[in-house]
Amino acid sequence: xxxxxxxxxxxxxxxxxxxxxxxxxxxxxxxxxxxxxxxxxxxxxxxxxxxxxxxxxxxxxxxxxxxxxxxxxxxxxxxxxxxxxxxxxxxxxxxxxxxxxxxxxxxxxxxxxxxxxx
Amino acid sequence: xxxxxxxxxxxxxxxxxxxxxxxxxxxxxxxxxxxxxxxxxxxxxxxxxxxxxxxxxxxxxxxxxxxxxxxxxxxxxxxxxxxxxxxxxxxxxxxxxxxxxxxxxxxxxxxx
Numbered sequence: 001x002x003x004x005x006x007x008x009x010x011x012x013x014x015x016x017x018x019x020x021x022x023x024x025x026x027x028x029x030x031x032x033x034x035x036x037x038x039x040x041x042x043x044x045x046x047x048x049x050x051x052x053x054x055x056x057x058x059x060x061x062x063x064x065x066x067x068x069x070x071x072x073x074x075x076x077x078x079x080x081x082x083x084x085x086x087x088x089x090x091x092x093x094x095x096x097x098x099x100x101x102x103x104x105x106x107x108x109x110x111x112x113x114x115x116x117x118x
Numbered sequence: 119x120x121x122x123x124x125x126x127x128x129x130x131x132x133x134x135x136x137x138x139x140x141x142x143x144x145x146x147x148x149x150x151x152x153x154x155x156x157x158x159x160x161x162x163x164x165x166x167x168x169x170x171x172x173x174x175x176x177x178x179x180x181x182x183x184x185x186x187x188x189x190x191x192x193x194x195x196x197x198x199x200x201x202x203x204x205x206x207x208x209x210x211x212x213x214x215x216x217x218x219x220x221x222x223x224x225x226x227x228x229x230x
Contacts, residue, residue, distance in 0.1 A: 042222065
């Protein structure tokens, strides 16, 4: 299957700092990338959907000024958590898909980033 | 509002038994359905997908889809301790392009 690389896998930061998470599709062009957040023992919560070259669409309740998403190319999307606070500590997962794909799998996940804000 | 619902569990079955996981969804304009398995601290991995009404079998896994009842299930035969994980149901709704919506997940424990 297609490969999505997500970095870093784990980050610990101080409250008030900003953290950038990268998501790259390595062997396909991702028409759309999704960012999810997952708290312990809870399901994936879709934060935003981004299409290359356009502004991300945020889900209700997700602050777009706090969670900055940039999808500058068909292989790279970044999520920046600005002025992170302890309540932002969570597991962040990106996924990518392509309308050009003929595979039935459709959605490919990165390995996730565990963010801990002290 | 599109919704995907699952029983959160936990569901416990003895080794070798059949585990049955259920999922309902709210929109009849749904296109495709996916079951993912997620181990703690890891990303979800695809187990099965199903598009058409009826059953689809892949090894020990069987997905069942009933669009009229807006119901999709996953059966795991001969359950193994390594099957212990959270299982996520996902629906790709027809009129939202590539957007996926996930259920809350069902925690499965297979007891040796």
